[in-house]
Amino acid sequence: MPTREETTRAVALLERKAATKRGTRRFVVFIVFLAVLALAYTGYKAFGEAVDDAQTEWAVVGRILPRTDDLTMPPIVDIITEFGEPPQRNSGKPLVAFIAEASLFTLREAALGFFLGMLLGLGFAIVMLRSRWLERGISPYLVASQTVPLVAIAPIIVIWGSKSMGWLPFDWQPWMSVSIIATYLTFFPIAMNGIKGFQSADPASMELMRSYAAGRRQTLIKLQFPAALPYLFTAFKLAATVSIVGAIVGEISGGVRGGLGRLILDYASRYTTGPSRLYASVIGAAVLGIIAVGLVTIVEYLVVSRRQQGRTVS
Amino acid sequence: MTGHIQGSAAGGVAASAAVEISDLSKVFNHGKPNEVHALDGIGLSIETGSFVSLIGPSGCGKSTLLRLIGALTAPTDGTVLVNGKSADQARLDRDYGMAFQTSGLFGWRTVTQNIELPLQLMGWNKLDRKNRAAEMLELIKLPEFGDHYPHELSGGMQQRVAIGRALSFQPSLLLMDEPFGALDEMTREHMQTEVLDIWKKTGKTVVFVTHSIPEAVFLSNRVIVMSPRPGRIAADIEIDLGARTFDTRESQRFFELITQVREVLRFDEDSR
Amino acid sequence: MIAKALRSAAPAVLLGAGGLVLWELILLVVNPDGFVLPRPTEILGSLIENFTEILAAAGTTGFIVITGLVGGIALGVVWALLVSQFRIADEMLTPLAVALNAIPIIALAPIFNAWYGLLSPTSNQAIVVLLVFFPVFVNTSKGLTSVGAIELELMHSYAASKWEITKTVRIPNAMPLFFTSLKIASSLAVIGAIVAEYFGGRQDSLGQFIVQNAASSRYTEAWAAVVAASTMGILLYFVSGGFERVATPWRRDVDVVG
Numbered sequence: 001m002p003t004r005e006e007t008t009r010a011v012a013l014l015e016r017k018a019a020t021k022r023g024t025r026r027f028v029v030f031i032v033f034l035a036v037l038a039l040a041y042t043g044y045k046a047f048g049e050a051v052d053d054a055q056t057e058w059a060v061v062g063r064i065l066p067r068t069d070d071l072t073m074p075p076i077v078d079i080i081t082e083f084g085e086p087p088q089r090n091s092g093k094p095l096v097a098f099i100a101e102a103s104l105f106t107l108r109e110a111a112l113g114f115f116l117g118m119l120l121g122l123g124f125a126i127v128m129l130r131s132r133w134l135e136r137g138i139s140p141y142l143v144a145s146q147t148v149p150l151v152a153i154a155p156i157i158v159i160w161g162s163k164s165m166g167w168l169p170f171d172w173q174p175w176m177s178v179s180i181i182a183t184y185l186t187f188f189p190i191a192m193n194g195i196k197g198f199q200s201a202d203p204a205s206m207e208l209m210r211s212y213a214a215g216r217r218q219t220l221i222k223l224q225f226p227a228a229l230p231y232l233f234t235a236f237k238l239a240a241t242v243s244i245v246g247a248i249v250g251e252i253s254g255g256v257r258g259g260l261g262r263l264i265l266d267y268a269s270r271y272t273t274g275p276s277r278l279y280a281s282v283i284g285a286a287v288l289g290i291i292a293v294g295l296v297t298i299v300e301y302l303v304v305s306r307r308q309q310g311r312t313v314s
Numbered sequence: 315m316t317g318h319i320q321g322s323a324a325g326g327v328a329a330s331a332a333v334e335i336s337d338l339s340k341v342f343n344h345g346k347p348n349e350v351h352a353l354d355g356i357g358l359s360i361e362t363g364s365f366v367s368l369i370g371p372s373g374c375g376k377s378t379l380l381r382l383i384g385a386l387t388a389p390t391d392g393t394v395l396v397n398g399k400s401a402d403q404a405r406l407d408r409d410y411g412m413a414f415q416t417s418g419l420f421g422w423r424t425v426t427q428n429i430e431l432p433l434q435l436m437g438w439n440k441l442d443r444k445n446r447a448a449e450m451l452e453l454i455k456l457p458e459f460g461d462h463y464p465h466e467l468s469g470g471m472q473q474r475v476a477i478g479r480a481l482s483f484q485p486s487l488l489l490m491d492e493p494f495g496a497l498d499e500m501t502r503e504h505m506q507t508e509v510l511d512i513w514k515k516t517g518k519t520v521v522f523v524t525h526s527i528p529e530a531v532f533l534s535n536r537v538i539v540m541s542p543r544p545g546r547i548a549a550d551i552e553i554d555l556g557a558r559t560f561d562t563r564e565s566q567r568f569f570e571l572i573t574q575v576r577e578v579l580r581f582d583e584d585s586r
Numbered sequence: 587m588i589a590k591a592l593r594s595a596a597p598a599v600l601l602g603a604g605g606l607v608l609w610e611l612i613l614l615v616v617n618p619d620g621f622v623l624p625r626p627t628e629i630l631g632s633l634i635e636n637f638t639e640i641l642a643a644a645g646t647t648g649f650i651v652i653t654g655l656v657g658g659i660a661l662g663v664v665w666a667l668l669v670s671q672f673r674i675a676d677e678m679l680t681p682l683a684v685a686l687n688a689i690p691i692i693a694l695a696p697i698f699n700a701w702y703g704l705l706s707p708t709s710n711q712a713i714v715v716l717l718v719f720f721p722v723f724v725n726t727s728k729g730l731t732s733v734g735a736i737e738l739e740l741m742h743s744y745a746a747s748k749w750e751i752t753k754t755v756r757i758p759n760a761m762p763l764f765f766t767s768l769k770i771a772s773s774l775a776v777i778g779a780i781v782a783e784y785f786g787g788r789q790d791s792l793g794q795f796i797v798q799n800a801a802s803s804r805y806t807e808a809w810a811a812v813v814a815a816s817t818m819g820i821l822l823y824f825v826s827g828g829f830e831r832v833a834t835p836w837r838r839d840v841d842v843v844g
């Protein structure tokens with residue numbers, strides 16, 4: 001008969017193996033999906049071209065589904081090779097380098113926005129935690145705030161940023177205004193999940209903290225914050241995507257140069273001279289979004305899984 | 315495994331037995347490091363119309379045994395017959411009703427709708443369902459609560475609804491898994507009287523899992539005492555209390571039987 | 587009943603009114619250059635002045651929002667039902683949906699414009715559908731799968747079929763979460779439509795109205811349209827709440843605020 005400790009260890013090993021297997025399978029599924037997507041794209045294109053050749057009136061093509069000419073849907077091979085080609089004739093750098101540079105620029109805006117949004121969101125959550133009255137008073141406006149299309153008035157924000165931030169000890173850059181837009185989108189899920197998470201602390205544990213005469217701050221740090229972690233990381237993942245969205249859209253509508261949003265806008269306006277370039281830059285945005293969520297997931301794994309390991313050992 | 319205790323006191327009445335179990339074993343996580351022998355070589359015959367309690371410390375497999383009778387889990391070895399057919403066939407024929415420790419009522423259905431649930435699944439028409447639900451509400455003594463939602467009821471009331479739901483389609487067998495485990499002592503005693511009342515009125519066979527010795531003794535005409543790791547039958551005690559009245563709980567015989575069950579459980583604890 | 591509703595709304599009303607008054611007063615006293623952030627009364631004035639134009643634009647945008655919402659909800663619910671019924675579907679489609687959500691959907695707008703034509707509303711609808719899909723899918727599939735062991739065991743004891751379990755347990759169990767996602771999706775749909783309109787679509791839309799006015803520094807007009815857009819989002823939020831109350835009568839007195 002194995003001892004309990006041996007059993008625990010063996011089970012943990014099995015679980016870890018299963019998790020690795022799951023991860024591998026997910027990756028494979030994702031690759032398969034990309035392949036299926038490429039196949040569907042190419043297949044639909046071939047179908048549409050065949051229909052076009054036959055001169056038949058197909059209601060779907062060109063209405064619910066897009067037209068299939070090379071200008072509307074460039075061949076996949078073209079899109080892939082486009083990454084290696086220089087976007088302008090006289091520049092030596094391939095497109096992928098442009099996209100990478102722009103992505104870093106956008107990532108910086110998004111990261112600042114995420115960080116500020118996290119502070120603001122947690123701040124709101126902590127304020128709302130103080131009293132039921134404040135929660136009832138504030139939370140409807142948090143919901144309402146997200147119906148204000150701030151991204152659409154980005155130009156105003158950029159002007160406002162450069163005008164009213166003179167008191168700061170550093171020069172206010174236009175990209176920081178873009179971060180403000182990202183912040184506006186980011187703080188919302190963090191505030192909402194934050195309050196839900198803080199309140200998810202076990203009532204018995206709350207009473208225990210009361211019995212220790214622990215203060216509000218101690219209870220928050222020692223009990224409510226750890227209890228909220230799963231909720232917070234769900235929100236952080238959402239916030240990571242949203243901060244990238246905010247940054248890209250903010251750049252586009254705010255007229256800020258240097259980032260991925262601007263790149264997409266440029267290539268969209270010169271679409272007829274190189275449709276593949278637009279596709280490539282949008283793929284770049286998708287990859288950036290996945291990277292941002294991936295970064296949060298890694299942090300979550302480091303923070304949460306180590307805590308849980310600690311829990312099973314003790 | 316040898317030496318398992320043959321259940322039925324009457325013996326050789328397999329034809330009229332509601333439940334017939336032989337050489338039953340159940341192993342969880344078979345072949346893995348966390349393998350558990352939940353049950354080992356169980357033999358038991360439950361007469362039709364009897365009230366049988368399964369009692370034992372946690373981990374003795376009493377709930378597993380109940381789930382095997384209900385074919386909610388499959389045995390590793392051995393057979394379970396319910397009303398002379400395989401347990402799974404009995405489940406498909408809807409031969410038994412079941413009540414759990416938590417009521418398992420659907421929060422989105424009213425009390426009446428909860429009681430009607432199995433009838434609906436069996437394709438009864440609206441009028442028959444309504445009539446039967448009304449009958450059941452009468453039986454569980456909650457006639458005015460048909461239109462309430464479960465969360466508006468107390469714990470004891472919710473359990474009564476769960477029992478009404480289990481009995482609504484008039485199965486011959488009632489399986490109960492610690493149905494009063496979450497109730498306070500006062501409500502619990504009250505519910506025990508109610509269940510006995512329902513049992514007497516309907517004449518069902520009842521298999522009742524509990525970890526309370528007085529509860530098992532008060533309710534049953536047979537108490538099966540089980541021991542853990544691996545789960546086995548340690549004793550099979552006939553309860554001869556006669557008709558239960560208010561005084562039964564204070565009678566000499568009641569305490570003697572409680573002591574008898576407790577002794578088995580304690581001896582079993584000491585011998586390991 | 588009414589008194590209770592009033593009391594629960596009091597904090598929001600008080601804070602909101604206080605905020606508006608503060609905004610008005612600060613801008614009245616300080617009034618830096620005025621035009622970037624106008625006073626509430628100025629915005630209200632502009633809203634009244636441009637009412638017919640803004641109402642027409644809201645109609646165009648509203649059509650995109652509603653059709654996109656319906657499409658996205660249908661897609662999300664069907665996807666979630668598939669995932670809850672078939673394990674293979676779960677393993678295939680769940681990670682896919684998560685990856686899809688990491689993509690800044692709005693960045694697809696130029697491509698959709700290329701597909702459907704710059705002035706066609708279809709590209710805007712496509713954006714809204716994709717935006718709405720994700721929260722609906724995630725919440726609904728969580729609701730469909732997070733069913734208690736006892737509920738399942740009970741249904742199993744009734745020899746209920748897979749579809750019967752879905753119909754009587756999973757779907758009612760998913761209702762509250764579905765409606766939560768509907769509230770999130772309704773405001774997402776408004777924002778998504780407006781930002782998508784920035785990239786293209788019909789010219790008489792709220793998104794275009796905001797952008798064109800902002801571009802010519804008529805910020806008060808832009809803000810008036812923003813107010814209209816917010817109103818639409820809040821309206822949809824309450825309509826979702828109304829549907830929720832009708833569809834989940836058992837929760838009426840459990841919790842009111844989503």
